[in-house]
Amino acid sequence: MTGAGSRPAAWHEVEHSLRFGRPLPGGATELRWRGAALMGVVNVTPDSFSDGGAHLDPGDAVAAGLRMVERGALIVDVGGESTRPGAAPVDESEEASRVVPVVEALAARGVVVSVDTRRHSVAEASLAAGAALVNDVSGLRDPAMVEVCARAGAPAVVMHMLGEPRTMQMDPRYDDVVAEVTDYLLVAAERALAAGVPDVVLDVGLGFGKTLDHNVALLNATSSLAAHGHPVLVGASRKSFLGRIAGVERPADRLGASIAAHLQAARLGAALLRVHDVEEHRQALAVAAALEAAA
């Protein structure tokens, strides 16, 4: 897409879309937006690294999700298992019992919900309860997850993770992190699309088996990843590499660092930003876009 005259479209003018194999609340089978849209994070967990325990009560989680949509989130991402470095896996039925009621209540209010899970059974139950897409931090490793998404007509966020949360930060190594992560994502995406998943979003998985330098290289490679034609999601919100750069210990105090990282990602063509602080990111994106449009 081009903007005025022959200049290339600025990041906030670039159109992105996501196709669904079954109608969303309201009947559409495609979401369309310009620039970077927000995916709000609602973790229904006791132990997530930055908001653990904040939304463990289903009523609180639903209220938080609705507030995020009011403030401008396009999608609300509901998760029931912490995948922070070192986290132990949660029992599958426990994970489902955390997320399904929240997904159901948000979807019933017309919210486009993604379920953040590595378990195909949790994805399946959440899609049956009204989730519109699946956010799989294990990058569709499980063929059954691909089948569940294809059968339900649900697009998937394909995220790269090196190994497992329990061990992924021990000594992550790559010869060429950008090339290896990109190759992984493109292969997983093609496999999913060939199996009938209606659409995919690619995510390099900041913090998931990556050093600070790996994270910085991957974030700065957002434009080269986006050039492959799939929407790109960036999730830097409150992560420890930002804390290390900015010298901020407490995850909840890393808002300024998160906004800086996400504005960079937006300028580099990210279609979606996965954030805990929707209102603050909305403001930052609105100002950045307005200033750029007037420059």
Ligand code: HH2
């Ligand atoms: N990061 C987290 C969880 N899910 N999904 C995608 N697609 N991309 C990410 O970067 C990503 C993700 C980790 O953040 P959070 O959910 O806040 O923490 P926890 O895993 O401790 O629940």
